[in-house]
Each structure stands twice: as C-alpha cells, then as structure tokens.
Amino acid sequence: MARGYRPVRRDELFLLPPDMREWLPADHAVWLVIRAVERHLDTSVLHARRRTGGAGAAGYDPDMLLALLVWGYACGVSSSRRLEELCWRDVAFRVICGGGVPDHVTIARFRADFPAVIGALFGQVLVLCARLGMGELGTVALDGTKITANASMKANRAEEHLRKLAGEAVARHADTDAAEDAVSGAGRRRDRVPPGGSAGGSRDERIAAALAGLEAERREAEQAREALRRAHAEAAAAGTPVRGRPPAGAEAELARGRVARAEAVQRAKIADWEARNAARAAAERPLPHRPKPAEDCARVRAARAALARAEAAQARRQRDRAGKAPVRNITDPDSRLMTTASGGFVQGYNAQNVTSADGLIIATELTSDANDVNWFEPMLRAAEGAAELITRHQPGTRRNDHGHAGPGQQPGRIGLILADAGYLSEHNLTIDGPDRLIATGKHRDLEKAARADRGGAAGDGPIAAMAARLRTEDGITAYRQRGHIAETPHGYIKHTMAFRQLRQRGQPSAAAEWKFAATVHNLFKAITTGHATQATLAALTA
Numbered sequence: 001m002a003r004g005y006r007p008v009r010r011d012e013l014f015l016l017p018p019d020m021r022e023w024l025p026a027d028h029a030v031w032l033v034i035r036a037v038e039r040h041l042d043t044s045v046l047h048a049r050r051r052t053g054g055a056g057a058a059g060y061d062p063d064m065l066l067a068l069l070v071w072g073y074a075c076g077v078s079s080s081r082r083l084e085e086l087c088w089r090d091v092a093f094r095v096i097c098g099g100g101v102p103d104h105v106t107i108a109r110f111r112a113d114f115p116a117v118i119g120a121l122f123g124q125v126l127v128l129c130a131r132l133g134m135g136e137l138g139t140v141a142l143d144g145t146k147i148t149a150n151a152s153m154k155a156n157r158a159e160e161h162l163r164k165l166a167g168e169a170v171a172r173h174a175d176t177d178a179a180e181d182a183v184s185g186a187g188r189r190r191d192r193v194p195p196g197g198s199a200g201g202s203r204d205e206r207i208a209a210a211l212a213g214l215e216a217e218r219r220e221a222e223q224a225r226e227a228l229r230r231a232h233a234e235a236a237a238a239g240t241p242v243r244g245r246p247p248a249g250a251e252a253e254l255a256r257g258r259v260a261r262a263e264a265v266q267r268a269k270i271a272d273w274e275a276r277n278a279a280r281a282a283a284e285r286p287l288p289h290r291p292k293p294a295e296d297c298a299r300v301r302a303a304r305a306a307l308a309r310a311e312a313a314q315a316r317r318q319r320d321r322a323g324k325a326p327v328r329n330i331t332d333p334d335s336r337l338m339t340t341a342s343g344g345f346v347q348g349y350n351a352q353n354v355t356s357a358d359g360l361i362i363a364t365e366l367t368s369d370a371n372d373v374n375w376f377e378p379m380l381r382a383a384e385g386a387a388e389l390i391t392r393h394q395p396g397t398r399r400n401d402h403g404h405a406g407p408g409q410q411p412g413r414i415g416l417i418l419a420d421a422g423y424l425s426e427h428n429l430t431i432d433g434p435d436r437l438i439a440t441g442k443h444r445d446l447e448k449a450a451r452a453d454r455g456g457a458a459g460d461g462p463i464a465a466m467a468a469r470l471r472t473e474d475g476i477t478a479y480r481q482r483g484h485i486a487e488t489p490h491g492y493i494k495h496t497m498a499f500r501q502l503r504q505r506g507q508p509s510a511a512a513e514w515k516f517a518a519t520v521h522n523l524f525k526a527i528t529t530g531h532a533t534q535a536t537l538a539a540l541t542a
Contacts, residue, residue: 030071030092032527032537037067039541040128045117046110060102065110066121067096073520076498080104080111111504114512122364122519126386127393129360129522131540132531135390136357138415139478142379142423143355143486144372145494147514148348148501149335156327156337156347157210203330210328217326252314255307262303266294334507338370349502351514354383354417355485359525361518362386366511372422380417380433387413418482429462437479440467493521 037043046062071092072083081104086093088101129135269291277287294300329335329347340346352375354363363382367375391413414434421439429438440463469475493499497517504513526532 027534028092029524029527030095031534032532033067033071033074033523034096035534035537036125036128036523036532037063037070039537041066041121041124043117043121045120046113049113049116060100060106060110062110064097064100065102065107068093068102068107069111069516070520070523071096073497073499073517074524076496078499078503080107083107111513112509114504114516115508118512118515118519122515122522123386123389125519125522126360126362126389128540129526129531130390130393131395132526132536133395134356134358134526134529134531135360135362135394137362137387137390137413139357139418139481139485140362140383140414140416141355141418141482141486142352142376142383143420143482143490144350144352144375144422145490146338146340146346146348147351147366148346149329149332149510150502150505151329151331151335151347153329153337153345153347155329155331157330158327206333207330210330210333213328213333251310252307255303255310259300259303259307262297262300263294266291266297266300270294332505332510334368334505334510336368336370349507349510349514352379353486353489353518354379354386355489357481357485358529359485359488360522361489362390364515364518366507366514368507372420373425373428376419376423376425376428376438377431380431383414383417384433416478418479418485420482420486424463424466426462429466437470437475437482438466439479439482440470489518489521493517497521 043062043066046066050062051059068083068087072078072086077083077086083093084101084104084107087097088094126135270293273287273291277290280286291297327337329337332347335347335349338346338348338350349366349368350370350372352365352367352372353361356362363379363386365375365379365382369375417434417436419428419436419438421441424438424440429436470479497520499517502510502513504510523532
C-alpha cells in the first residue's frame with residue numbers, strides 16, 4: 001500500500017481496497033467491529049463535532065476513530081500514543097483506519113468528547129445485544145469494583161496543606177501581575193491564554209477545586225451530624241428516645257441530659273418528702289428515711305460516670321480526627337482514597353455494575369463513594385430502565401428460567417437481583433422493585449450458619465427475614481450465582497482487556513471512559529459468544 005493513503009470519507013470508510021480485505025480472514029472479529037459501528041450505531045453526534053472546512057487536512061471520520069478505540073480497548077490498548085503506533089504496523093488497526101494514521105492528539109481529543117455521547121452509545125450496544133437474543137433478566141447481580149484513577153496517592157493533601165498551596169498561588173499570581181505591569185504598563189496584556197486551558201485545568205485550578213470540595217464535604221457532614229444530634233436530643237428530652245446508637249458527638253450531650261433528669265428526679269423526691277414531712281410535723285410524727293442528696297444518689301452517680309465516659313470518648317475521637325484529616329487529590333480532585341478487597345488502598349473510583357445472567361453489563365455508574373449501600377436504589381432503577389429497553393428489542397421466542405418469553409407472551413423483566421453485604425440496609429430491602437437477595441454477612445459464613453441451623457434466624461425486621469431466607473435451600477442456591485454473574489465482567493475488563501487504570505481525569509470524563517469500557521465489554525461478549533456474526537449482523541440490517 002502506497003504511503004500517504006488519504007483519509008477516506010464516511011461513505012467509503014469501510015469500502016476498503018481489495019488487497020486490504022484479504023489481509024484478514026472474513027470471520028475475523030475486526031470485521032464484526034467495523035460492521036457494528038458502521039451499521040448499528042448512531043454516531044451523528046460525533047459527526048456533528050467533526051471539523052470540516054478551513055485550512056489543513058480534513059478531519060478523520062468519527063466512525064473510524066470510534067472503531068479504532070473499540071478495537072484498541074478490547075485488545076488492552078488505551079494509550080493514544082500506543083494506538084497511533086499500532087496504526088502503522090498492526091494489520092487489524094491498519095484495516096480499521098483504511099490506510100490513514102491518526103496521530104495521538106487526534107485520538108485523545110476524540111476520546112475527550114465521550115461524555116457527550118457515551119450514554120447513547122452504551123444504550124445502542126445494549127439494544128444490539130438484545131436484538132441478537134442476549135440479555136437474560138431472570139437473575140441479575142449488582143456489584144462494585146475499584147478502578148484506579150489517573151492520579152497518584154502521593155498527590156493527596158490535607159485541608160491545611162491545600163490552603164497553604166492556594167495562598168502561595170494567589171501570591172505568585174499577584175507578583176506576576178505586578179512584574180508584567182511594570183514592563184508593559186497597567187491594564188495592558190502581553191499574551192493571551194488559549195481558550196479552554198489545559199486538559200483537566202491548571203494545577204492551581206485543581207488545588208482550588210480540591211479545597212472547595214473538601215470544604216463542601218465537611219460542611220455537609222457537619223450539617224448532617226448536627227441534624228441527627230438535634231433529633232436525638234429532642235427525642236430524649238421528650239421522653240421518647242430514638243432506638244439505636246446515637247450519632248458520633250451526641251453521646252456527651254445525651255449523657256448530660258440524663259444527668260440533669262436524674263438530678264431533677266432526686267430533687268423532686270427530696271422536695272416531696274420535705275412537703276409531706278412538714279405536714280406531719282404538727283402531729284410530731286416525722287417521716288423516716290429522708291432521700292439522699294442528689295450528689296449521693298446511686299442513679300445520679302451512675303449518670304455522671306456515663307457522662308465522664310462519653311466526654312472521654314468524644315475527646316478521643318477529636319484527637320483521632322485531628323490525626324486522620326480528610327485529604328483531596330490535587331491531580332484528580334474527584335478521585336478518592338479507597339480500600340480494596342485485599343486490604344490495600346487505591347486512589348480511584350468505585351464503579352457500580354448490574355450484570356445479567358448471560359454476562360451483559362446492563363447498567364453502570366462510576367462513583368466517588370467508597371461505600372456501596374447508597375447506590376443500591378439508583379442502580380436498581382437504572383437496571384429496571386435497561387430491562388425495559390432490552391425487552392422492547394428482544395426477539396422473545398422462548399421461555400426459560402432467565403425470563404425470556406415464548407411466542408405471544410410479554411417478555412419478562414428482572415426477576416431477582418443479587419447483592420453482597422455492602423448493600424445491606426432496611427431501606428434497600430424494603431423499597432419497591434423486583435425480588436432481591438442481599439447478603440447479611442460473608443457468603444461462607446451464611447452457608448456455614450445454614451448447615452448448622454436451617455430453621456431460620458431469630459428476631460424481627462427485614463434484615464432478620466433476609467437472613468432467614470438466605471438459610472433456606474432456595475436462598476442458598478440462588479445466592480450462589482452472585483459471584484459468577486457479578487464478578488466475571490470485572491475480571492474480563494481488568495484482566496482480558498487489561499483496563500485497570502483510567503486515563504481521563506475528573507468525574508465526568510472518568511465516568512465516560514469507564515462506561516466506554518463497559519460498552520466494549522458488551523460488544524465483545526456478543527462477538528465471543530457467537531451471537532454477533534457476519535450473518536446475524538447482516539440479518540439485522542436486511
């Protein structure tokens with residue numbers, strides 16, 4: 001092939017020269033990727049962003065760039081420089097590019113547009129998989145996985161350090177302005193900053209964003225603690241204390257209230273005794289056993305001892321909090337320091353995925369929340385919406401245990417959702433939605449308890465009922481599917497696709513890149529399982 005082969009137009013992108021068609025077998029997966037992008041994905045938004053006209057060479061076709069990134073991520077290559085290199089020497093990449101070689105800057109800029117289009121592309125691939133007969137919704141599983149951010153843990157800074165850096169930046173800018181005014185005159189500019197700035201903002205902007213996020217989070221946490229503390233205090237004062245452990249910082253206040261009430265009760269006893277004793281004084285029959293003073297009353301002493309313990313615990317927590325100040329990352333302020341399953345730490349995000357029984361990721365979200373429990377309901381609603389989308393496009397030619405419908409029947413929706421103990425709460429067990437099994441402990445502990453006693457768990461409430469259900473044969477059998485369904489996609493993305501670290505920074509861009517990885521996973525799930533072939537893809541467009 002001659003050097004300088006021109007970038008092709010949209011209408012001839014996949015009409016490759018005959019010699020290039022012979023480079024790869026007709027059943028090679030790259031042809032399926034090309035056909036899927038060309039015939040089954042709506043990339044009009046990407047085409048609207050394409051640069052046309054003006055000086056310089058014509059912009060590369062967005063369909064080609066999208067197919068290039070899909071194939072690259074599937075092969076474990078996400079570096080734009082590495083993709084550019086492979087476009088020169090790898091047959092599959094050269095076939096996708098049609099002889100053109102986009103440089104790494106073009107690839108990186110194209111990927112930066114993902115936040116605007118990735119939601120639609122994810123849904124379109126899900127529809128394509130549904131039309132191919134995939135999407136078994138009888139049993140689905142929700143699970144989270146930590147994904148490393150494009151930032152180092154060494155770039156974490158506490159609030160005091162961030163304030164110092166922000167102050168130094170302000171002083172540095174003031175000195176620079178004064179120096180430039182001295183050279184050029186006040187009000188006259190010597191240069192002009194390019195619009196948009198650098199990707200992810202300058203270092204000073206990231207420091208300001210990290211400091212603002214840390215301050216906002218602290219205010220929200222303080223307001224939540226204050227509201228909870230006030231509710232507990234008001235309930236205790238009204239004589240109807242709230243069940244459960246009081247919020248951190250409220251124990252001392254509640255203990256002071258108990259001391260005050262105990263002292264008031266003892267003083268009332270003394271006053272009552274004195275009033276009755278005065279009434280009997282005339283008859284010279286004084287009452288025996290005068291109540292002890294409040295400071296000598298056993299109940300008051302016990303309340304004061306509890307107050308001393310609560311104050312000591314509060315002081316200890318304040319010291320611990322001072323030694324473990326929250327931090328923010330100045331490279332990616334949206335990322336968080338999170339613990340991993342192995343007990344280590346990672347600077348990254350927590351990806352939430354709902355997976356169907358046949359391995360499709362039907363709903364996904366990248367979060368900065370290290371805890372899973374608050375994401376059960378949002379992911380459940382997203383999965384219900386995805387289930388409706390799948391069932392609208394699914395052939396529905398059979399009925400089996402996974403919820404497919406037979407001829408003349410309405411396709412089923414989600415039958416059962418499985419989740420581990422990280423999602424356990426009474427709220428998540430009782431909200432509207434499909435049937436669910438949420439573990440009340442580690443899986444091995446649940447099965448061990450079930451073997452020891454199959455009669456059910458003692459106690460009342462949704463959590464006790466769920467624990468009892470997980471002791472039954474049906475509960476054990478159903479929950480055993482969770483590990484395979486939920487964790488297989490994570491293994492495929494992180495090991496087969498070698499996608500262990502995000503390249504984009506900031507929550508919107510990082511979330512778009514993760515959703516793109518999930519999109520690639522779904523497309524190749526259809527290809528590797530034989531659902532997507534040249535014949536089936538051609539039949540869908542016939």
